[in-house]
Amino acid sequence: MKRLTSTRDILVHRERLRKEQATEKQTVVVCGGTGCETFGGSDLYKSLNRVIKDRGLKNKVLLKKTGCQGLCEKGPLVTLWPSNIFYRRVKESYAEKIIDETVGKGDVIQKLLYTDIQTREKVVHQEDVPFYKKQHRIVLRLNGVIAQDSIDEYIAAGGYSALEKVLEDMKPEQVVNEITDSGLRGRGGAGFPTGKKWEFVRNTTDSIKYVICNGDEGDPGAFMDRSVLEGNPHQVLEGMMIAAYAIGANRGYFYIRAEYPMAIKYVQTAIDQAKELGLLGENILGKGFGLDLEIKKGAGAFVCGEETSLIASIEGKRGMPRTRPPYPAISGLWGKPTCINNVETLANIPIIIEKGAGYYSSIGTKGSKGTKVFALAGKVRNTGLIEVPMGTTLREIIFEIGGGIAKGKKFKAAQIGGPSGGCVPEEYLDTPIDYESLKSIGAIMGSGGLVVMDEDTSMVEIARYFMGFCQDESCGKCPPCRIGTKKMLEKLTKIHDGKGCREDIEDLKVMANVTQTASLCGLGQTAPNPVLSTIRYFINEYEDLLKTGS
Amino acid sequence: MKKEATNRLAVDIRPTRKIVSSFGDVQESNLISILQELQDEYGYLPKAALKEVSRLMDVPLTRVFGIVTFYSQFSLVPKGKFTIKVCIGTACHVRGAEEVKTTIKQLLDVKEGETSADYMFTLESVACLGVCALGPVMVVGSSKKAAGCCDGQDGQTPPSGDKSYGHVKTEKIEGILESYSSDKE
Numbered sequence: 001m002k003r004l005t006s007t008r009d010i011l012v013h014r015e016r017l018r019k020e021q022a023t024e025k026q027t028v029v030v031c032g033g034t035g036c037e038t039f040g041g042s043d044l045y046k047s048l049n050r051v052i053k054d055r056g057l058k059n060k061v062l063l064k065k066t067g068c069q070g071l072c073e074k075g076p077l078v079t080l081w082p083s084n085i086f087y088r089r090v091k092e093s094y095a096e097k098i099i100d101e102t103v104g105k106g107d108v109i110q111k112l113l114y115t116d117i118q119t120r121e122k123v124v125h126q127e128d129v130p131f132y133k134k135q136h137r138i139v140l141r142l143n144g145v146i147a148q149d150s151i152d153e154y155i156a157a158g159g160y161s162a163l164e165k166v167l168e169d170m171k172p173e174q175v176v177n178e179i180t181d182s183g184l185r186g187r188g189g190a191g192f193p194t195g196k197k198w199e200f201v202r203n204t205t206d207s208i209k210y211v212i213c214n215g216d217e218g219d220p221g222a223f224m225d226r227s228v229l230e231g232n233p234h235q236v237l238e239g240m241m242i243a244a245y246a247i248g249a250n251r252g253y254f255y256i257r258a259e260y261p262m263a264i265k266y267v268q269t270a271i272d273q274a275k276e277l278g279l280l281g282e283n284i285l286g287k288g289f290g291l292d293l294e295i296k297k298g299a300g301a302f303v304c305g306e307e308t309s310l311i312a313s314i315e316g317k318r319g320m321p322r323t324r325p326p327y328p329a330i331s332g333l334w335g336k337p338t339c340i341n342n343v344e345t346l347a348n349i350p351i352i353i354e355k356g357a358g359y360y361s362s363i364g365t366k367g368s369k370g371t372k373v374f375a376l377a378g379k380v381r382n383t384g385l386i387e388v389p390m391g392t393t394l395r396e397i398i399f400e401i402g403g404g405i406a407k408g409k410k411f412k413a414a415q416i417g418g419p420s421g422g423c424v425p426e427e428y429l430d431t432p433i434d435y436e437s438l439k440s441i442g443a444i445m446g447s448g449g450l451v452v453m454d455e456d457t458s459m460v461e462i463a464r465y466f467m468g469f470c471q472d473e474s475c476g477k478c479p480p481c482r483i484g485t486k487k488m489l490e491k492l493t494k495i496h497d498g499k500g501c502r503e504d505i506e507d508l509k510v511m512a513n514v515t516q517t518a519s520l521c522g523l524g525q526t527a528p529n530p531v532l533s534t535i536r537y538f539i540n541e542y543e544d545l546l547k548t549g550s
Numbered sequence: 551m552k553k554e555a556t557n558r559l560a561v562d563i564r565p566t567r568k569i570v571s572s573f574g575d576v577q578e579s580n581l582i583s584i585l586q587e588l589q590d591e592y593g594y595l596p597k598a599a600l601k602e603v604s605r606l607m608d609v610p611l612t613r614v615f616g617i618v619t620f621y622s623q624f625s626l627v628p629k630g631k632f633t634i635k636v637c638i639g640t641a642c643h644v645r646g647a648e649e650v651k652t653t654i655k656q657l658l659d660v661k662e663g664e665t666s667a668d669y670m671f672t673l674e675s676v677a678c679l680g681v682c683a684l685g686p687v688m689v690v691g692s693s694k695k696a697a698g699c700c701d702g703q704d705g706q707t708p709p710s711g712d713k714s715y716g717h718v719k720t721e722k723i724e725g726i727l728e729s730y731s732s733d734k735e
């Protein structure tokens with residue numbers, strides 16, 4: 001492959017790829033997301049491949065595999081182009097039927113169609129499935145469209161045109177301003193304005209700076225970042241390149257948790273491909289800007305998602321947090337200014353550059369712009385990966401996109417924000433999803449884990465579960481978190497086992513307060529949230545347990 | 551468990567040297583990556599290998615141990631041929647992960663983190679495997695670099711040869727485990 005050495009080169013290259021990829025062929029798309037793979041997507045892919053070969057259709061039918069298409073619960077998913085027929089729960093044994101009947105004769109296989117839960121009618125096209133109707137896909141726009149390991153398809157779909165635009169037409173300050181104007185806020189949890197963070201790093205005078213992509217995704221019950229990294233790694237890479245250009249960094253790291261071997265593999269492939277094309281390395285597209293990227297694997301510690309711990313871990317140390325300030329933007333990796341952003345934050349960047357801050361800020365609410373990807377899981381009918389505009393309500397997400405509670409049970413609570421988040425009861429389901437509204441009801445946006453609970457879930461048990469998690473993952477450096485989480489866990493277990501008394505609840509509140517205010521990092525500061533929110537909204541469940549104990 | 555006995559067995563130190571030298575001019579920042587490769591190689595981290603790392607890298611052994619004990623990925627004791635990871639993340643938790651774990655514990659007669667007497671299975675729990683939509687989830691993987699685990703052709707099999715099971719039902723677990731025991735050779 002020839003290296004691209006100018007911005008013109010990439011334009012020419014894209015046109016050539018588009019011509020090459022323009023196809024009259026029928027295309028069979030198999031979802032290669034982890035969910036569909038677990039349900040046998042790989043075997044299905046192999047069978048389809050074999051049938052296509054056996055029938056001598058290699059020249060007429062194109063088979064491809066993409067990243068997660070979202071509706072994991074109903075996997076494996078298959079889409080056919082150009083007819084746009086959408087099949088779900090496709091067993092391997094259907095490979096022949098799909099090729100012979102649907103591809104060959106254009107017949108729709110009724111059994112494989114999605115059934116609308118409300119109307120009981122069969123739905124033929126993906127966009128008509130209620131799960132997809134309410135979504136607005138920006139970050140995930142190419143998931144399910146391009147092959148997950150192909151830089152060619154990414155480029156043909158317009159990929160790396162944002163990089164070309166910033167290198168050709170924009171000064172670093174302009175890039176920073178564009179991101180600030182877009183209103184983008186960090187998707188890793190805290191919601192810090194991304195443009196402002198970049199500006200801090202940009203304004204430091206060090207000659208060495210770093211960018212880091214936070215792909216630790218430790219929040220149990222979340223798989224957004226994984227799906228983006230696996231489904232469309234180049235979009236994150238491009239975001240990182242633009243970040244590096246804007247802040248003046250020439251070196252960057254992907255920190256990805258070891259539990260995600262596929263994500264690591266696809267990102268590594270993407271880095272290698274970009275290098276080969278000359279999109280990484282020195283003098284990118286002949287514009288004098290250079291960048292090298294490398295992956296560091298996490299080693300199974302939740303606290304390493306916290307930025308200062310993550311930095312310690314990349315430095316090869318125990319991943320323990322330190323006090324801030326100084327913030328990493330001033331003194332980060334090896335004491336140098338470091339910009340650390342979440343996967344989804346970075347995946348938004350190319351779109352903002354391409355379509356402009358105005359476009360981006362027209363989506364969402366006053367204080368929260370753009371879209372948010374959620375991992376919808378738990379006791380909801382349609383679990384999976386979704387992307388909605390900020391301001392969508394929890395009710396819309398759970399009942400319209402998610403199709404309501406599974407097995408005809410009653411909704412009890414939505415846990416949003418993971419171990420740092422809170423449980424939202426029925427009466428707040430109409431709260432719009434934005435950073436401030438969620439905070440006001442005792443939850444947080446968090447990274448995007450959304451776990452639905454039904455009437456069978458005990459809220460005291462859930463509080464205990466999260467506290468157990470935080471206690472386990474507390475790094476032990478600061479006493480309020482180390483001791484606070486342990487003591488709270490003891491109290492919660494006591495209450496849960498029916499041995500608690502009223503004072504225990506009061507004690508819990510006091511401990512929660514101390515742990516919140518005195519802990520060193522976000523882990524301890526937010527660990528009490530699930531306890532406080534369950535006490536606030538489900539005090540009756542705590543009280544019921546007290547009664548049985550006495 | 552026979553972990554003491556196994557630890558006293560002679561450990562071939564050559565792969566350790568090879569791995570450390572493959573990092574070239576090693577810096578302390580490579581320590582975690584080196585330990586990850588060692589664990590892939592040996593299936594766990596033998597003491598002799600750690601001592602060698604400490605010597606070659608000129609890093610105090612206490613620091614090496616500090617890293618090993620901090621990160622849950624590392625193990626100081628040998629693991630079974632297969633590692634079963636039961637997800638206890640939130641989504642799996644509300645869908646019955648605890649019962650899955652209990653069932654496996656009973657079937658293998660082990661506690662969490664332990665290895666079955668025949669060294670076939672090690673039971674671990676992990677917080678979220680990122681397949682939450684399919685909870686409860688468990689993953690069975692070979693601990694060591696098993697030959698032939700990746701067909702590599704279309705590059706679709708996870709590199710570690712892990713197989714994940716979604717919507718795990720407790721009644722099905724025995725059958726799943728048996729399917730592994732039968733390819734004992």
Ligand SMILES: Cc1cc2nc3c(=O)[nH]c(=O)nc-3n(C[C@H](O)[C@H](O)[C@H](O)COP(=O)(O)O)c2cc1C
Binds near residue numbers: 447
């Ligand atoms: C205990 C703890 C765990 C965290 N885990 C993650 C994580 O898994 N992924 C992530 O992107 N941010 C995580 N964060 C937030 C990071 O510290 C940091 O704010 C974020 O990566 C910044 O990127 P953003 O501005 O793009 O959101 C965590 C924070 C804390 C306190």
Ligand code: FES
Binds near residue numbers: 221637640
């Ligand atoms: S909670 Fe089990 S895979 Fe995420």
